[in-house]
Amino acid sequence: MTEQMQSFKGAHAIVLGGGIAGLATAGTLTRHFAEVTLIERDRYPDRADVRQHTPHGAHVHILLAGGLVTLSRLIPELASWLDEMGRDEADLTHHTRVAYEGRWLPRARSGVPIRPCTRAEVEQLLLRNVRRHASIRVLDGSTVQSLVGDGRITGVKFTREGVSDVLSADLVVDAMGRGTPSRRWLEAAGLSAVEELTVDAGVVYASAWFEPPKGIDDDWVALATLPAIPREPHMGVAIRFGPDRMLCSAIGYGSPRPPRTIDEMAHRMEALCVPHLARLVRASKATSDVVVYANTQNRWRRWGRLPRFPDGLVIIGDAVCSLNPRYGQGMTVASLGAERLDRELDAHFARHGNLTGFSHRFQRSLEAVLAVPWQIALMEDRSWVSVLSGAAPSPLSKLVLAGSQRVLQTAFSDIDTYIRFMRLAHLLDAPTRMLAPRTLARIARGGHRAGEPEAPSIGLA
Known part of the structure; x- marks a missing residue:
């Protein structure tokens, strides 16, 4: 041998x-x-x-930041290969804009890398x-x-x-x-x-490719809305891949009838908590049919x-x-x-x-x-199963949901809490990082009541 x-x-x-x-x-x-x-x-x-x-x-x-870091350890050349493809590095909490219950979460530099691909x-x-x-x-x-x-x-x-x-x-x-x-x-x-x-919370995807409008003067890479239990079972996502390509998805809980046409997708987006994604879809040129996925x-x-x-x-x-x-x-x-x-x-x-x-x-x-x-995944999905079935959520589910909603409300005005939350969601940090005394105190106070974060621009009047 x-x-x-x-x-x-x-x-x-x-x-x-x-x-x-x-x-x-x-x-x-x-x-x-x-x-x-x-x-x-x-x-x-x-x-x-x-x-x-x-x-x-x-x-x-989404290749979460945790996945990007892990794959980069397994394949050291990955960053240069992504550069060759034009998938430039972006900042998680600066280039990704998220809306919840009609309000946009703040924009801040976290130093956490993401790559749209x-x-x-x-x-x-x-x-x-x-x-x-x-x-x-x-x-x-x-x-x-x-x-x-x-x-x-x-x-x-x-x-x-x-x-x-x-x-x-x-x-x-x-x-x-x-x-x-x-x-x-x-x-x-x-x-x-x-x-x-x-x-199974009955999540259904409907997606299509678009050519976004010219003149978007904002450097966002992704726009997304979050669902809100129990009132808002729908969300939308738009990700830009360079100036001329954009992938959009309308996502719904409870096995909703999915949109099958571009017009139906735009109509579904109009029901979201902010108008930006619907306006973006209406102003963009569809370059594919709508496809649906429910598994x-x-x-x-x-x-x-x-x-x-x-x-x-x-x-x-x-x-x-x-x-x-x-x-x-x-x-x-x-x-x-x-x-x-x-x-x-x-x-x-x-x-x-x-x-x-x-x-x-x-x-x-x-x-x-x-x-x-x-x-x-189950923190929300178990609650959606209860809501959609008409069953009362368990005491533990109620406690977990109340805690997550409190974190999101705090994140509107507390950058540190927002970044910690996003690092957890992107599998970079353990959940215990959210239990640091300073973070718990900020969550208990509900942030520092700063002004509303600025909404992203989509280049439209």
């Missing part, structure tokens, strides 16, 4: 699914395995575009990273049929161009997303039924809580925990999962010298990564 082979933890790893989680994971695994095979059912397009099995990619996505663009950059590694083989246009192994997972059976084949591996990573069949496969093989938590429920399969889990397999990304995209956490959580896999492989191998027992250890460790994003 060569010295180079001795530095690896195994000869071969297979990643099932080539979305954000799968691509980020495949690149990471080159540090640990001599060869990596990525199996993806779609054919990758030559340029950033929405794939057949990623319909949510047609809608507004579509999900397809992030995927294309991750694919660029994968393809520069000679040790990674990409088998797109392939369908996974089953896992292989008895007790321990030793590989996969798949079909490509009508031909079935079996690949063996030291580790198989399931990154096949919300629809993964792993639960069915594992339970059929005798594994205990996994606990599955589901919260937005929160679902967490608690693989880490099982008494046993088969060696040779780990499950990651949306295949474990899929979150309501309204909170923009999906790409970031996928990145955090890939980074945790990287760290846990090093830690486990340093202690044991092999991969025995690693799979169960990783699934338990991943639970800690998912806990905060899950609670952020």
Whole structure:
């Protein structure tokens, strides 16, 4: 065995699914395995575009600041690649403008970096990273049929161009997303039924591309309104990608009938708490049809809580925990999962010298990564479920909702509270940062009653 082979933890790893989680994971695994095979059912397009099995990619996505920082650790060249694409760095609380209950939250420099980019663009950059590694083989246009192994997972059976084949591996990573069949496969093989938590607030997206009007004299990158429980179940988002491209989404809770035309989208925007997004859509030139997406429920399969889990397999990304995209956490959580896999492989191998027992250890460790994003998503979604069903919210839900509303009200006039809140929402800081005595005192006072923040300009009279 060569010295180079001795530095690896195994000869071969297979990643099932080539979305954000799968691509980020495949690149990471080159540090640990001599060869990596990525199996993806779609054919990758030559340029950033929405794939057949990623319909949510047609809608507004946000690479949270926490995700940008994490991916930049995994791929140091990412910043320069984004520069090449013209996705310049922006400031989270200066270039993103948010309205709540008819008022715009303040504009301030936080020093927190963001990059406006579509999900397809992030995927294309991750694919660029994968393809520069000679040790990674990409088998797109392939369908996974089953896992292989008895007790321990030793590989996969798949079909490509009508031909079935079996690949063996030291580790198989399931990154096949919300629809993964792993639960069915594992339970059929005798594994205990996994606990599955589901919260569905009936969020529906309707999105379209526009050419914004000329002469916008404001440097905002994104405009958004927040829903307000229980009165306002709708929100809108507009993100600019340079001077000539803008993606807009109308988003609603409670499974509303979505707008299907540009005029219907503008009409839906007119019901928002501020008029700016409706005026912007009316003044812009539509460059696409309206597309709709409604598979937005929160679902967490608690693989880490099982008494046993088969060696040779780990499950990651949306295949474990899929979150309501309204909170923009999906790409970031996928990145955090890939980074945790990287760290846990090093830690486990340093202690044991092999991969025995690693799979169960990783699934338990991943639970800690998912806990905060899950609670952020459910903080509102549980309340919406209660409101929309007519049921009374629990005392805990009432307390959490009152606290979050108090934070938002304080944020209108207290920049420090606003920045701390946004850092939490962008998965940069733990929730405990909001419990600092100084911050709690400001929230208790409700801010310092400053004047109203200035509304963003959209270049229209």
